Amino acid sequence: MFARITQAAALAAMLASPALAQPQTGITLGMVLEPPTLDPTGNAAAAVDEIVYANVFAGLTRIGPDGQVLPGLAESWQAQDGGKAYLFQLRPNVTFHDGSSFDAQDVVFSLDRARAADSTNAQKALFQGIESVQPQGPLSVRVTLKAADGSLPFKMAWGDAVMVDQASIAQIATHPVGTGPFRFQNWVQGDRVNLSAYDGYWGDKPALQTATFRFIPDPTAAFAAMMAGDVDAFPIYPAPETLPQLQADPRFKVLVGTTEGETILAMNHARPPLGDIRLRKAIAHAINRDEIIQGAMFGYGTPIGSHFPPHHPDYIDLTAQSAYDPQMTKALLAETGSENLTLRLALPPTPYARRGGEIVAAQLRAAGIDTRITNMEWAQWLDQVFRNADYDLTIISHVEPMDIDIYARPDYYFNYRNPAFDDTMARLDATTDPAERADLLKQAQKILADDYANVFLFQLAKTGVAKAQIQGLWQNAPMPANDLSRVRWTN
Known part of the structure; x- marks a missing residue:
């Protein structure tokens, strides 16, 4: 009797031991x-992709954890006509979650929808270079471009470029x-x-x-x-x-x-005082980056001097160009007659923005710029600031990869204009040569720093x-x- 009890107790102990426990699922x-929608092709909020990217949705290509472009729904692709066209070979036996098959027609629908005149895609610029999307059979698609673009596989890896199901598109949000x-x-x-x-x-x-x-x-x-x-x-x-x-x-x-999140104090160039480079320069020199990184981020963050991530091999350190210099700020404010300037600072609800915004406002006030904070919920910020550019200043992290080209978009919420920058981006799109691309990316960083296009704060950790x-x-x-x-x- 004792032996049976002992054996039973031992068996129970073994079954309960961590070594035999089944892992959680x-x-x-x-x-x-919280995202305002679950449609990554119709909203700019990063919270959308944080839920659905690589989980619910997939694109022709995808970004891996090390930043490489990897096969997605396309198992391979080939550049043709000197980069003016790409042939994507699709994976067989792929189905949507409603059981319908995925094939070349879904690629045509998804990309044509993203680049349509009435498209609400937040990154519509990704698709502007596409001339046509044509099936070459059920599992092959040819994307013809208006000009050579060595970045197309990378662009197809964005959450904004995922493949969607036409039958369920009405309820995608x-x-x-x-x-x-x-x-x-x-x-x-x-x-x-x-x-x-x-x-x-x-x-x-x-x-x-x-x-x-x-x-x-x-x-x-x-x-x-x-x-x-x-x-x-x-x-x-x-x-x-x-x-x-x-x-x-x-x-x-x-x-x-690391992240791809360039955290910036964005300035609306369409607001008359902020269209003056001297005033933007004054604002930039009023900001102490280290104080913001320590005070708002508890030391987590890397100072930046342009819209580019420090971990990228083509990064150049331009922070000295906009170093903290309150005396220069006061001199520039006097030069522009802006000593009594009042600016509105719109802050989204993220902790880095709310905490950083209080520090930025205090720094600007100390330099002589009256700064009035408006705290916004995410949907309000997206509508008022991002879509309608109704703001003077705002703090935001741009977490999309390699997004320096946003400064070439004429309708982007910064309202930044510089033909030299636009030309640099156009040349970047047109070349696949690594050395030439590296040089152009460095030129682009320098142009933005020289223009004080925004106040570049830190790379979000x-x-x-x-x-x-x-x-x-x-x-x-x-x-x-x-x-x-x-x-x-x-x-």
Whole structure:
């Protein structure tokens, strides 16, 4: 009798031991911002891609965790006619989450929709160089361009270029249907979005069966949620002041990496005082970057002097050109007769903007520029500032990769104009030679710095927190994304 009890107890202990426990198959991620929509082809908010990119939707190509352009729904592609056309070979046996087949006609629909005259795509410029999109059979598509473009495979990797299902396009904003490893389940607005693994996925099946994205905008609440175990990971953690405490806790690991997020004090050149380069220069020299990085980001961030990431091989350090110099600011304000200037500073709800905005406003006031803050919710900022350019100053991180070309867009919310910059971007698009492209990118950075096009503050660091057993989350953010396709739990 005693032996049987002992054997039973041993068996129970073995079954309960961590070594034999089954790994979890669900994950809950924290996010600061709730997206205004789940359609990555119709909205500029990075929070959209942070949920659906590489999870729900896929494009012809994709960006990997190291920033490389990788095959997506196209298993291969070939440049033709000196880069004036590309032939994409599509993967076989791919289906949308509604069960319909993905083929060349879906590529035609997706790209024609993105570049149409009435397109609401926030990155419509990605598609402006396309002359035509023509099927070459059910699994082959030829994209003909107006001019050679060595960057087309990269452009097709953006979230704005994902392939969409024509049959379900009417409900894409609230019930997206894609070809990715996870399918949309439901959206409890104000709280969370739920995804589940798609059984019909063409690629390697994900280890996770479910994923929940919870919206926690308050930094204090984000810390509390991690400590209580209410979320498993916060890939972009909004409370950097608590990172040392989390790093010292064996339950967690802290992932510090890079992003493509140039954080800027944007200036609206269409506002009469800000059209004067002397005033923009005065504002730039009133800003102490280090004070902002320490005060708002607790040291996480790299100073920048133009709209370009420091980790890129073609980056040049131009921070000295707009170094903190309050005396120069006062002299330029006197020269322009702007001593009594009042400017409006519109701030979106992200912690870096709210915290940084208070410091920026104090610095500008100290230099003699009355600065009045308006705190905005995300949808309000997108509508008033981004779409309608109704602002003087704003603070925002531009997290899209290699987006220096936004300064060549005539209708972009900066209202920046410089024919020399436009010509530089046009030459960049037209060449595939690496050395020439590197030189043009350096020229572009210098033009923006010389023009004081905006006040370039810092490159946003990626500060993430996760439970120690989670593997596969991106440490760097070459694209605003939380790719869960290779995320798993370990014992």
